[in-house]
Amino acid sequence: MSTSSPPHSATASTTPPPVAPPTMRRTPAPPPGRLIDAPPFPQGAAEALKNQQLRDNMRHATHTIRAKRARVTAELPNWEELRAAGEAIKNRTLENLDYYLEQLEANLIKNGAQVHWASDAQEAQRIVIDLIKAKGENMTHQPTPQEVVKVKSMVTQEIELNEALEAEGIAAWETDLAELIVQLGHDRPSNILVPAIHRNRDEVREIFLREMKLYGKPAPEDLDNDPKNLAAAARLHLREKFLRAKIALSGVNFCVAESGTLVIVESEGNGRMCLTLPETLISITGIEKLVPTAQDLEVMLQLLPRSSTGERMNPYTSMWTGVTPGDGPQEVHVVLVDNGRSRVLADPVGREALRCIRCAACMHQCPVYEKVGGHPYGSVYPGPIGSVLTPQLRGLDSAIDKSLPYASTLCGACAEVCPVKIPIPDILVHLRQRVVDEKKRGHRGLEQSLMRLGGWVMAKGSRLGLAGAAAGLARALIRKEYLRSLPGLGKRWTAARDLRMPPRRNFRHWWKHERGGQA
């Protein structure tokens, strides 16, 4: 996928000023701070809403991709059956995950791959670092500057692998066009499918001209904002890295348990380069990315491209089964990462989120995500699926994770397009209950008092009748049909809209007088 490119859009860039080549670092520094320390979602969202360029970019990109998805899913007469099959396959996998994981491991080993298990992010980082360092020692018998090429992987972002490698002096180069834009832009991805969805072509040109020369082959000096020329500049910049690298890191879209085959689905061919050119391939995957059989791919490989990029078929589908002597990487490692997934699996409501195949359809469809992009979610998984997945993987301890279940109007657009039918609004409501249960253990705040009072009123018809009468009395005293401004919490409503006042007589009152109170 490429970045969004609204025609003739003016650049109101918010990128930082050019950074001098770092002496210590080997790759562009991402923004400071950790995602989990992000402010609560409403705060980050309010900030993002002020960026009109971002809103224009997001609107253009989400509407374009939504229309494409709608077109290619509507043309299949059995789309709903495919979704049901996708749901069933992932449910069967998750219900028997222990069995399929061991089957996968046995088949990987049988085919010459080495399997590593990581219970959390730190363990996964350590495994990958040790594997890379071991290769460095073998080649030269002394420490040398090492580098790896990467094909886009969400789980490596989840475990913050690039920065862990950087700290060990290992340079990790992203090779997807959009990930390259993000990396060179000292930025963070804002989408799992189109990581630079928040950037337009002018911003991309600016980043390439400024940064490429600091980390390898420079961009041509006369580079314009034509997407074709931007892609060509990226291709040349990346080519020398592909040809030089001895080690590649990849994620995985699907692991086939019955054969030990790994599958990567991509659009640019950079994946194919990473999977075939280097001598060593280290693939990192979450433990939920399994399917039992090759036949299950028949369903998944129809669901994924149509839901994500809105294509009937993605340009590149690579499959590999361990080591093939004399062809491709001769050393193949697979790191199976838990990092909270077992805990999610233990929650009967929350576990449905583990069916996710990372298509991003829910993000593109979400009215909230469309307005603010991915950054306010404070997670590598933004949007609706991120709001149910992230707080479960990380726990509900941080301010951002407590706020994510509320980052939705519960409009349900996400669940309607999800190719594996994850009931995202139901899981959001479930997680809200967990947030509130935790709150109830502490000091009682205004919200809890209001909810308690409301619950008490709504337990009896007579109490609601009194509340209605009180509202009518307020109307009689105020004598206005609409209020333009309210103090306190009410200000959050009247900042954007007027508040319609209730009429003097509620329905209960009408019924009692017109129908003599007879039920």
Add this chain to the structure above:
Amino acid sequence: MGKTVALFATCINDVMYPETCVATVALLERLGCEVAFPVEQTCCGQIFTNTGYHAEALGAVRAYAEAFSPYDFVVGPSGSCVASVRDQHPLLAAETGDARLMEAVASVVARTYELTEFLIDVLGLEDVGAYFPHTVTFHPTCHAVRMAKVGDRPARLLAQVRGLTLVPLEGADQCCGFGGTFSVKNDALSAALVADKASEVMRTGAEYLVNVDNACLMNIGGRLHREGGAQGGGCTIRTIHLAEILACTEGDGGRWGL
């Protein structure tokens, strides 16, 4: 033979939009139904449930099950509230582990209809004899479509209203940004979403914006009123619940309750 129907007014209609309830009563009676209003009813409780306060919603769940247990047909003029009753009450009841409540809820849920479902599926009517000589645009509300799954029933009923001109609403399936407590918890986002919705509504040039959920109309209508006020001419586009349009007939000159 006329059916006895219990009206589920919903709390927002009871207190804020009684005209919608009165119109529903008038419509159902005109179609030969006998309407009852069990006064012990309150609310679907979704404002509590959806904010994470499940225990606080239970009073409303119990009140609903008790108030409506004697009736074969429970009809509510709200897609959102009916969806909450059907989807959430069984889950909330199950969380209590109270088998009697679970049974009572399951039973009453099976007899609960959104107004347009009752008109089309039970009474078998698409033409209810309504007359409304106005230009109208229709907003299919999220919960009515995606949770209650009323489908195109509101549109089919509107299509049969004599004198009515329906103009399409761009981005009709986009949420208006209300979302219950979302509108105050994420006020900046809610404001941005309702501003978009209101500007699309104004672009239609319609006289009325109609849907089957007054909560959404309260949100969009509040924004329309603000826009109207800013122009100095007051509100030009009015919001109206579908029940109020269907209640209008040629006999009253299409001016029922207006």
